[in-house]
Amino acid sequence: MILLDGNKLSTIIRKEISDRVRDFCKTDTRPPHLAAILIGDNPASQSYVKNKIKACEEVGYASTLIKKPLHTTESELLDIVQRLNENKEIDGYIVQLPLPRHIDEMKINLAIDPSKDVDGFHPNNFGRMALGITAYHPATPAGIMMMFDRYQISTEGKHCVVLGRSNIVGTPISLLMSKKTKPGNATVTIAHSRTENLKEICLSADIIIAALGIPFFVKADMVKPNAVIIDVGINKIEDASNPRGYRLVGDVDFEQVKNKVSAITPVPGGVGPMTITALIENTWKAYSKIYNNN
Ligand code: GUN
Secondary structure (H helix, E strand, C coil), X not given: CEECCHHHHHHHHHHHHHHHHHHHCCCCCCCCEEEEEEECCCHHHHHHHHHHHHHHXXXXXXXXXXXXXXXXXXXXXXXXXXXHHHCCCCCEEEECCCCXXXXXXXXXXXXXXXXXXXXXXXXXXXXXXXXXXXXXCCHHHHHHHHHHHHCCCCCCCCEEEEECCCCXXXXXXXXXXXXXXXXXXXXXXEECCCCCCHHHHHHCCCEEEECCCCCCCECHHHCCCCCEEEECCCEEEECCCCCCCEEEECCECHHHHCCCCCEECCCCCCHHHHHHHHHHHHHHHHHCCCHHHC
């Protein structure tokens, strides 16, 4: 069994990016600059954003964190988005999700300048991705594709079952895996909460990408021997033996499944760091204006 180590792989890729930054910014050129907007005090969001900012420091990017209270209004957030769109010093930015319920997520998304949309959530980028033309790809799917690429996991002609159909993970990874690309070229099934015969479908999968947000959902009896398992879930479960009182687990019952499969991502330390690495790579693209030249 190969452990798909997102921490180790991220260290390698981030080193490549930081070398690129150092070479490119030898003269007076300013480094790439990523901004993040965080509304409210959701602990998971705070932790994700903190790690994104830390990754910027690691590769030599500038970063700006804009933290606003939970009661921030939609129009206040739209003003911040507008200012970031106009700020020539910022190459790309993200609005950390989820947003408080009184803010319309899609309205904010539509206000982001697509050329700075390093999360790839704007319909311009999402549509371009669906058409297979240059675009920012959402970071989690992009990180998973990097993992297949760098670990040289063959996806061509394989049956890939994606569990979950969210806009952030399930839907975009299904698109990317089905494209005539390498990695890609897979036969994709999207399964979700209304799917019938889920166990049988999973048993026919060469690759399972689990992104449903239910701890330990994928059990050993749902997995074909030698399948490849990508676990996107980050779930908090109570754990009295842990000083924090909880621990993080995936959507896959790792201990049950690990001995049956050919490769699997751990949680934490699998897809999570790759998501951030993909965001850092997208920011490089925004900086070097590759997007605008295609
Ligand atoms: N919340 C969970 N995942 C993501 C992500 O990839 N980007 C943003 N902006 N928010 C998220």
